[in-house]
Amino acid sequence: xxxxxxxxxxxxxxxxxxxxxxxxxxxxxxxxxxxxxxxxxxxxxxxxxxxxxxxxxxxxxxxxxxxxxxxxxxxxxxxxxxxxxxxxxxxxxxxxxxxxxxxxxxxxxxxxxxxxxxxxxxxxxxxxxxxxxxxxxxxxxxxxxxxxxxxxxxxxxxxxxxxxxxxxxxxxxxxxxxxxxxxxxxxxxxxxxxxxxxxxxxxxxxxxxxxxxxxxxxxxxxxxxxxxxxxxxxxxxxxxxxxxxxxxxxxxxxxxxxxxxxxxxxxxxxxxxxxxxxxxxxxxxxxxxxxxxxxxxxxxxxxxxxxxxx
Numbered sequence: 456x457x458x459x460x461x462x463x464x465x466x467x468x469x470x471x472x473x474x475x476x477x478x479x480x481x482x483x484x485x486x487x488x489x490x491x492x493x494x495x496x497x498x499x500x501x502x503x504x505x506x507x508x509x510x511x512x513x514x515x516x517x518x519x520x521x522x523x524x525x526x527x528x529x530x531x532x533x534x535x536x537x538x539x540x541x542x543x544x545x546x547x548x549x550x551x552x553x554x555x556x557x558x559x560x561x562x563x564x565x566x567x568x569x570x571x572x573x574x575x576x577x578x579x580x581x582x583x584x585x586x587x588x589x590x591x592x593x594x595x596x597x598x599x600x601x602x603x604x605x606x607x608x609x610x611x612x613x614x615x616x617x618x619x620x621x622x623x624x625x626x627x628x629x630x631x632x633x634x635x636x637x638x639x640x641x642x643x644x645x646x647x648x649x650x651x652x653x654x655x656x657x658x659x660x661x662x663x664x665x666x667x668x669x670x671x672x673x674x675x676x677x678x679x680x681x682x683x684x685x686x687x688x689x690x691x692x693x694x695x696x697x698x699x700x701x702x703x704x705x706x707x708x709x710x711x712x713x714x715x716x717x718x719x720x721x722x723x724x725x726x727x728x729x730x731x732x733x734x735x736x737x738x739x740x741x742x743x744x745x746x747x748x749x750x751x752x753x754x755x756x757x758x759x760x761x762x763x764x765x
Contacts, residue, residue, distance in 0.1 A: 457501055457711055458584040459494035460511045460577045462601065463562040463594040465545045466518050466525065467491030469700065469736035475548055475556055487736040490525040491545055493616055494590035496704035497711075500727060500739040502530040506712050509534060509584075511577045513594070515563060516541030534580045538569045553696030553732070562594035570597050578608050586711050589625075590616040590704070600624040612715065616707055618642065626665040632715060633661060634670045634707050637762065652758030654679050655686045670710055670724065672703045676762045677751075678728070680721045687718045688753040691729035691746075701737035702728045708739075718752055725750045 471485035490499065494510060501508040509532040514523060519542035526533055540563025548556040565573070581587040587609050589602045598604070599620045606613055606628035614632040615625045618639040626633070626643075641648040644657035651673075658669035658681035669681045677690030709727030713720040726747045730740035 456507045456509060456584045457498075457586045457588065458509045458511065458577070458581045459498045459588040459590060460573070460605070461492035461494030461591050462513065462565075462573060462597055463543065463592050464490070464492035464495050464512050464522060465543045465560070465562070466522050467545045467547060467700070467737055469547045469549055469698065471549045471735070473551065475550055475554075485735070487738070488525070489737045490522050490529075491737060492591050493704050494588055495526070496701040496737060496739060497588050497590060497616075497708045498531045499529055500701075500705045500708035500731075501712060503739045503741040504708075504712060505530075506708075508532070509580050511573070511580050512536065513538045513563070513565060513569065513573055514542060515539055518542040518544050534576050536569065536573045536576050538563055538565060540564055547698075547700050547736070549698050549700070549736070553699060555699055557700075562592075565594050565596040567596075570601065574601070574605060574608070577605060581609050581611060584611050586612050586614055586715060588614045588616065588707070588711070590614075590707075592617065593621055603628040606630055614707065614711065614715070616704070626661060629665050629667060632668045632670060632710075633666045634672065634703070634710075635661075636672045636703055637674060637676075640669075640671050649762060650758065651676070651679065651688055651756060651760045651762065654762070655681055655756060655758065659683075659686075668716065670707065670721070672706055672728065673762060674699070676760075678706065678721065678725060679756070680718070686756050687721050688756045689718070689721050689725045689750055690753075691725040691750045693729050693732045696732045697735055698737070699732055701739065702731040705731035705739055722747065722750045722752050
């Protein structure tokens with residue numbers, strides 16, 4: 456069982472357009488509605504591969520009820536924590552080249568009582584779990600050290616996928632894994648991330664601050680996995696990307712489903728993440744979508760390779 460906590464879940468509407476033109480009236484060429492939030496996406500990806508998963512979610516308002524309804528047929532056990540506010544609704548605008556423009560609402564303000572109930576529900580739900588994933592942004596009202604507090608209470612392995620101050624606060628609490636993307640890695644480390652080598656250096660600085668391992672996704676450039684003794688790099692090029700929404704969450708799910716450590720788990724993460732990029736909206740890949748043979752696991756990390764756009 457892999458448990459996920461998403462303190463700020465959403466219902467995500469994806470709208471496909473021929474081109475995003477500011478100030479214009481655009482006709483959509485396609486679209487879909489999915490349950491959203493980083494931890495929700497991790498659970499959805501796991502469920503698509505028949506991996507047992509339980510999602511802890513604050514639920515309130517009509518959008519919250521819609522979120523539960525969307526998750527019901529997916530095969531995810533949902534632990535609902537009632538809140539007074541409405542769950543947020545987000546919009547992603549996707550262009551044919553895979554470019555995504557995201558409009559994310561702030562989310563409901565959680566009271567101290569609601570936050571405490573969310574913590575208690577997560578601790579109860581995580582009993583005996585192989586992994587607990589603490590994932591996504593924090594809604595208004597939540598203390599920035601929420602994940603650090605949970606790390607001190609959860610007995611099993613914990614992965615943290617967040618950014619900014621909540622990630623910085625979590626590091627001294629010794630998470631077993633953190634999964635920043637390239638921008639988040641640069642922000643929390645305060646170091647440049649223009650090459651694969653710089654990504655490894657930045658990830659190792661997070662290990663020095665407390666993380667036991669860092670899985671850093673580098674977008675189209677692949678990902679690095681860094682511990683205090685080792686570093687690995689893998690990539691899986693996608694010729695025709697459709698949507699990158701949720702690809703990092705799928706990668707984290709694949710990594711944990713493969714045991715959550717080592718180069719073979721990194722290979723699986725890249726297979727799941729690249730499969731998600733080939734799918735519309737925030738659809739999560741299933742077994743038939745994977746192509747493990749397309750993943751290139753480096754024998755030697757290409758430290759000098761410049762990342763795209765640099």
